[in-house]
Amino acid sequence: MDTKKIEEHVLGILEAIGEDPNREGLRETPARVARMLEEVLEGTAYSNHEIAEMFGKTFTEESIKDSENAVVIKDITVFSYCEHHLALMYDMHVNVAYVPHGRVLGLSKIARICDMAAKRLQLQERLGRDIAEIISEAAGTTDVGVMIRGCHSCMTARGIKNVSANTVTATYIGAFRDNAELKQLVKFD
Ligand SMILES: [Zn+2]
Helix, strand or coil, rough: CCCHHHHHHHHHHHCCCCCCCCCCHHCCHHHHHHHHHHHHHHHHHHHCCCCCCCCCEEEEEEEEEHHHCCCCEEEEEEEEEECCCCEEEEEEEEEEEEECCEEEEEEEHHHHHHHHHHCCEEEEHEEEEEHHHHHHHHHHCCCCCEEEEEEEHHCCCCCCCCCCCCCEEEEHHHHHCHHHHHHHHCCCC
């Protein structure tokens, strides 16, 4: 990430909104914003395939390979930024389920995959697809369900200012597509 360039442009934004970038509170702001963006958009540097390789440590469990043994993890919290307004998406909860095909992913790896995929300029719908695609590759399974619930500050803090608006999106691949019981696994309570 070109942090020097971010600093220059943030300085320009401060000037453009009529601020004095030299006042004490703002003097270090361009550098702070650059460091923050480098951290919160870390996932931009990696493709889904690279994230799958990064967190794709699996354990062989030959006995676990049918829908009775789906792995479910609920309420993974992530933050992301909407690509339309560069606005924070917060209070985001991700439910993930997959049917192992003889291999299981470390549970903490699933949370890390969600976190890294969220650290990009995103759309909530695409985040769900990204997570499903990465889990599918990392766990070597075709069957993944992802449901995300989140608040978008471009909707809650501006525009229609609907403070309590939640957006829920679902992504189903493989066996999840037409299996109501599997879909049920990723539903929010
Ligand atoms: Zn937005």
